[in-house]
Amino acid sequence: MAKDRQRDPGATIYSVAELAGVSIASVSRVMQGSGGVSDKTRQKVLAAAKELNYVPLGAARSLAVRHHEAHGLVLPELAGPYYSELLIGFETRAAELGQSVVLLLADGKRDVARDVRRLATRVDGLVMLGSLCVTDMVAQGLHGKKPVLVIAGHPQPGIEAIGAENHQGARELTAHLLGHGRRRLLFVGDPASAPDVADRYEGFVAAHEGEPTPDPVRIPFREADGASFADRVLGGDVEADAFVCANDELALSIMSRLQDGGVRVPEDVAVVGWDDVMAARYVRPGLTTVRQPVKELGRLAADRLHERIAGAPAREGLEILPTQLVLRGSCGCAAAPDAKPATASAKPSGRTTGRPVRKASSKRTTA
Amino acid sequence: MAKDRQRDPGATIYSVAELAGVSIASVSRVMQGSGGVSDKTRQKVLAAAKELNYVPLGAARSLAVRHHEAHGLVLPELAGPYYSELLIGFETRAAELGQSVVLLLADGKRDVARDVRRLATRVDGLVMLGSLCVTDMVAQGLHGKKPVLVIAGHPQPGIEAIGAENHQGARELTAHLLGHGRRRLLFVGDPASAPDVADRYEGFVAAHEGEPTPDPVRIPFREADGASFADRVLGGDVEADAFVCANDELALSIMSRLQDGGVRVPEDVAVVGWDDVMAARYVRPGLTTVRQPVKELGRLAADRLHERIAGAPAREGLEILPTQLVLRGSCGCAAAPDAKPATASAKPSGRTTGRPVRKASSKRTTA
DNA sequence: ATCATCCTTGAAAGCGCTTACAAGTGCTGG
DNA sequence: CCAGCACTTGTAAGCGCTTTCAAGGATGAT
Numbered sequence: 156m157a158k159d160r161q162r163d164p165g166a167t168i169y170s171v172a173e174l175a176g177v178s179i180a181s182v183s184r185v186m187q188g189s190g191g192v193s194d195k196t197r198q199k200v201l202a203a204a205k206e207l208n209y210v211p212l213g214a215a216r217s218l219a220v221r222h223h224e225a226h227g228l229v230l231p232e233l234a235g236p237y238y239s240e241l242l243i244g245f246e247t248r249a250a251e252l253g254q255s256v257v258l259l260l261a262d263g264k265r266d267v268a269r270d271v272r273r274l275a276t277r278v279d280g281l282v283m284l285g286s287l288c289v290t291d292m293v294a295q296g297l298h299g300k301k302p303v304l305v306i307a308g309h310p311q312p313g314i315e316a317i318g319a320e321n322h323q324g325a326r327e328l329t330a331h332l333l334g335h336g337r338r339r340l341l342f343v344g345d346p347a348s349a350p351d352v353a354d355r356y357e358g359f360v361a362a363h364e365g366e367p368t369p370d371p372v373r374i375p376f377r378e379a380d381g382a383s384f385a386d387r388v389l390g391g392d393v394e395a396d397a398f399v400c401a402n403d404e405l406a407l408s409i410m411s412r413l414q415d416g417g418v419r420v421p422e423d424v425a426v427v428g429w430d431d432v433m434a435a436r437y438v439r440p441g442l443t444t445v446r447q448p449v450k451e452l453g454r455l456a457a458d459r460l461h462e463r464i465a466g467a468p469a470r471e472g473l474e475i476l477p478t479q480l481v482l483r484g485s486c487g488c489a490a491a492p493d494a495k496p497a498t499a500s501a502k503p504s505g506r507t508t509g510r511p512v513r514k515a516s517s518k519r520t521t522a
Numbered sequence: 523m524a525k526d527r528q529r530d531p532g533a534t535i536y537s538v539a540e541l542a543g544v545s546i547a548s549v550s551r552v553m554q555g556s557g558g559v560s561d562k563t564r565q566k567v568l569a570a571a572k573e574l575n576y577v578p579l580g581a582a583r584s585l586a587v588r589h590h591e592a593h594g595l596v597l598p599e600l601a602g603p604y605y606s607e608l609l610i611g612f613e614t615r616a617a618e619l620g621q622s623v624v625l626l627l628a629d630g631k632r633d634v635a636r637d638v639r640r641l642a643t644r645v646d647g648l649v650m651l652g653s654l655c656v657t658d659m660v661a662q663g664l665h666g667k668k669p670v671l672v673i674a675g676h677p678q679p680g681i682e683a684i685g686a687e688n689h690q691g692a693r694e695l696t697a698h699l700l701g702h703g704r705r706r707l708l709f710v711g712d713p714a715s716a717p718d719v720a721d722r723y724e725g726f727v728a729a730h731e732g733e734p735t736p737d738p739v740r741i742p743f744r745e746a747d748g749a750s751f752a753d754r755v756l757g758g759d760v761e762a763d764a765f766v767c768a769n770d771e772l773a774l775s776i777m778s779r780l781q782d783g784g785v786r787v788p789e790d791v792a793v794v795g796w797d798d799v800m801a802a803r804y805v806r807p808g809l810t811t812v813r814q815p816v817k818e819l820g821r822l823a824a825d826r827l828h829e830r831i832a833g834a835p836a837r838e839g840l841e842i843l844p845t846q847l848v849l850r851g852s853c854g855c856a857a858a859p860d861a862k863p864a865t866a867s868a869k870p871s872g873r874t875t876g877r878p879v880r881k882a883s884s885k886r887t888t889a
Numbered sequence: 890a891t892c893a894t895c896c897t898t899g900a901a902a903g904c905g906c907t908t909a910c911a912a913g914t915g916c917t918g919g
Numbered sequence: 920c921c922a923g924c925a926c927t928t929g930t931a932a933g934c935g936c937t938t939t940c941a942a943g944g945a946t947g948a949t
Contacts, residue, residue: 180937217584404800433774556908
């Protein structure tokens with residue numbers, strides 16, 4: 156056995172039709188389940204298809220129906236849970252809609268623009284992260300061709316954007332720290348790296364209500380960068396009693412290194428993050444952070460894209476999903492066990508920004 | 523402006539040719555960069571393409587060249603870093619090879635077999651995780667049609683498999699625990715859930731060298747399951763001085779809950795995991811675990827698949843990549859700071875199993 | 890028995906692109 | 920000045936599928 160009958164590229168709709176003794180039209184109708192076929196014919200076709208192990212050629216169908224039945228998704232990378240969750244939500248919804256998803260990871264690619272163009276070639280529309288610098292180019296290049304949707308970025312004419320609330324959440328988080336009596340807060344992360352980080356920084360500044368705030372510590376998001384920043388803190392180069400980090404990865408690595416260096420968290424310095432990654436609730440003290448509805452963001456993206464592909468016009472402006480403050484020990488709150496995710500439901504508080512906004516809020520959860 | 527010229531599905535190779543005043547063949551040649559075109563023509567075509575904002579229809583090309591230029595990847599889910607890394611490696615390599623990747627997440631799908639069949643329709647070959655129960659069916663259904671490759675599963679005739687070392691690593695890890703004087707080890711995780719977990723359990727048993735071992739604690743991989751198991755431990759229902767967990771998620775949730783319940787790790791009980799996720803090095807004590815070359819596995823999968831698509835015959839049996847023991851505090855070793863990943867290079871130790879094996883080893887890293 | 894109707898089927902015309910193949914152009918060497 | 924060659928270009932034949940349209944067969948009403 157194992158008659159190594161490698162690669163049998165045959166078995167087209169023609170061979171199936173021939174074996175079944177019907178026309179290719181009938182085969183097509185049976186395969187699509189489009190009806191109008193007698194039971195007898197259906198049986199014959201199904202039998203023939205099974206015998207030949209018929210796998211239709213998607214490209215031929217796509218060409219004929221003039222639809223790829225696929226959604227493209229461009230992510231910068233896939234480190235950490237943020238992008239994974241986004242992808243999960245996106246894929247799940249896309250699959251429900253009968254669409255395949257073609258994934259492109261931008262980081263490390265030589266020529267992202269080229270790859271995105273290639274991608275556009277095989278999908279009906281695509282979703283990109285706002286932090287991707289190619290967004291604009293692509294938007295232009297594809298304008299009027301394929302629907303494009305941006306997550307956590309700025310809307311442009313004809314290009315819808317969706318995102319999670321940043322400004323208000325960051326403001327509340329910062330205010331919370333101020334409420335704990337912290338006075339020298341430092342924002343760690345580069346606002347220029349992504350629009351949502353910029354929004355968080357804005358919220359951070361806003362919470363200071365005019366008080367002068369130091370410049371943000373512009374470092375990348377990697378663990379290693381957090382660690383080396385923590386070393387600078389340990390060396391006494393940095394003056395602060397609280398670090399507001401652009402994401403949890405950064406917060407965790409900083410906190411860990413500081414603790415190793417003998418600094419007490421939160422007694423000596425508070426550390427807070429953003430995203431509520433898994434590790435955030437396993438470290439001691441638990442990391443205070445902000446939870447985003449990332450999976451929903453992914454689902455929503457797939458949904459909106461599908462609408463657009465079906466011909467709906469781009470909605471104007473930005474749709475914003477609410478985020479949720481998660482208070483644990485690292486900000487100075489009384490530490491409490493937090494083995495299960497908090498489950499408070501978010502109720503919109505109805506704030507608005509200059510841009511058209513549909514809903515936005517942040518709810519407080521003590522865990 | 524923003525002349526909302528929604529959806530301009532036009533601009534085919536014909537319109538470009540017409541605008542440029544050349545034949546479609548020339549346009550095709552320019553777009554493919556296949557050469558044999560004068561500079562003047564190239565310029566005209568490029569200009570026309572840009573003006574029309576020409577996006578070629580991938581399906582038409584695929585049909586003509588009879589290649590999808592896409593790799594399919596079927597993952598059970600995307601929780602935790604394991605699958606993400608796999609995906610990163612896979613996508614990276616596939617992109618280098620000029621292939622798109624179409625992703626399918628099996629969990630939560632009504633009819634996975636159907637979805638996989640749909641996927642097969644639009645890719646040149648596909649890679650599946652061994653833990654997927656559809657593997658066999660699909661393998662059959664696609665046999666001789668499209669190359670299929672399995673990660674962390676069992677090879678079948680005509681279906682290559684690749685994976686990371688499990689048996690030996692688990693054996694060493696277990697022996698290490700025994701070396702610390704632990705006597706009542708418990709394996710936490712269900713060997714039936716995936717072939718690689720089964721292998722680890724085998725290694726666990728083997729390390730006991732004939733001593734009787736208790737049945738594994740057959741629980742799923744979710745954090746919540748770990749927590750409720752830990753509650754049983756705290757309730758006194760479980761007798762053990764070390765937990766060998768099927769993965770880090772499980773280990774972390776158990777350790778965390780135990781600590782909250784006043785159990786000291788590793789003094790009262792040791793806990794070890796598998797995978798070396800990020801959180802493993804931020805918790806206190808650091809989690810002793812086994813690192814798998816997951817990204818490499820993904821790359822290798824894309825590579826092998828590409829070979830097969832190009833016509834290479836399936837390699838026989840299983841290729842195994844080495845894993846690496848990472849000792850931190852949770853097993854009873856002296857705790858040491860471990861902010862950076864260990865970087866010891868693996869040297870094959872040349873062990874073999876019944877199956878054809880290419881290389882396998884586990885190296886020790888103290889961190 | 891006749892005709893209108895419905896259901897089933899097949900023939901055939903694309904879908905937009907690639908790629909032989911043939912034809913045309915401008916050179917070079919003899 | 921022309922045969923021979925290298926380049927460029929265009930023509931046209933598919934790639935495998937969907938779908939329109941018309942034809943045929945069966946059915947029911949009259």
